[in-house]
Amino acid sequence: MRASLIQIGVNPDESIEARRLRAASLVREQRGADLVVLPELWPVGAFAYESFATEAESLDGPTYEAMSKAAADAGVWLHAGSIVERDPDGPLYNTSLVFSPDGELARTYRKIHRFGFDQGEAVMMGAGEELVTVRLPEATLGLATCYDLRFPELFRGLVDAGATVLVIPAGWPARRREHWTLLARARAVENQSYVLACGTAGTHAGVEQAGHSIVVDPWGEVLAVAGPAEETLTVDLDPAKVTETREQFPALKDRRLGLPAPGNRR
Numbered sequence: 051m052r053a054s055l056i057q058i059g060v061n062p063d064e065s066i067e068a069r070r071l072r073a074a075s076l077v078r079e080q081r082g083a084d085l086v087v088l089p090e091l092w093p094v095g096a097f098a099y100e101s102f103a104t105e106a107e108s109l110d111g112p113t114y115e116a117m118s119k120a121a122a123d124a125g126v127w128l129h130a131g132s133i134v135e136r137d138p139d140g141p142l143y144n145t146s147l148v149f150s151p152d153g154e155l156a157r158t159y160r161k162i163h164r165f166g167f168d169q170g171e172a173v174m175m176g177a178g179e180e181l182v183t184v185r186l187p188e189a190t191l192g193l194a195t196c197y198d199l200r201f202p203e204l205f206r207g208l209v210d211a212g213a214t215v216l217v218i219p220a221g222w223p224a225r226r227r228e229h230w231t232l233l234a235r236a237r238a239v240e241n242q243s244y245v246l247a248c249g250t251a252g253t254h255a256g257v258e259q260a261g262h263s264i265v266v267d268p269w270g271e272v273l274a275v276a277g278p279a280e281e282t283l284t285v286d287l288d289p290a291k292v293t294e295t296r297e298q299f300p301a302l303k304d305r306r307l308g309l310p311a312p313g314n315r316r
């Protein structure tokens with residue numbers, strides 16, 4: 051199973067429309083891959099809070115249009131990263147779009163953990179409430195977005211729902227790059243799953259992006275890692291390796307769920 055992660059640059063000198071066209075063309079170049087992944091909020095920029103409301107799109111908006119066509123032209127499964135979704139009946143959401151190779155919108159995922167504490171995304175967007183997996187012929191994707199990476203219980207839920215490849219689009223800042231790499235490997239090891247973590251390059255809203263998109267196998271080996279600049283990583287995954295790892299080192303079977311709260315035992 052061939053996966054391509056497009057670590058696109060998000061910079062203020064490029065318009066959103068120009069970036070959409072460029073992203074679509076980069077996706078088309080990945081013909082021959084099974085799965086292509088773009089990062090979080092690449093049209094507007096994950097930290098461009100002041101543009102969230104004006105650039106919000108409906109689920110059939112311009113990013114949908116461009117990515118649906120690109121997926122169909124390339125004949126790939128496309129995790130098109132996320133958009134600022136305008137729900138006509140509710141708040142904005144940070145919503146990922148996954149297309150099948152015929153360009154159909156197969157699944158959407160609204161980011162569950164919003165970043166910013168008491169500002170930015172955390173106050174401007176609604177929180178997703180639903181775990182999302184996507185069945186591909188070779189693997190089951192478990193979806194998460196950026197800050198979600200810090201919440202291991204989300205990934206356990208995805209694994210319990212059958213995920214074998216955890217896909218994490220992000221707009222992660224350079225100043226916490228070590229966290230990004232460490233957490234991506236931790237999620238792979240503890241869940242005995244592939245991790246495809248795709249970040250952005252460039253600097254927007256004054257926040258330098260980490261880049262360093264990373265692909266980790268179910269044993270925690272780093273298969274590929276990008277540099278800080280725009281780059282596409284292409285990696286061959288072996289779906290059987292998930293089953294092998296889980297059988298040969300069956301730690302997931304040793305979980306102890308439902309233990310009582312701490313008592314007063316000495």
Ligand SMILES: NC(=O)CCC(=O)C(=O)O
Pocket residue numbers: 090096164165195196197198200220221222223226229
């Ligand atoms: N866009 C994000 O979710 C940023 C997350 C982040 O910067 C962090 O967890 O650190």
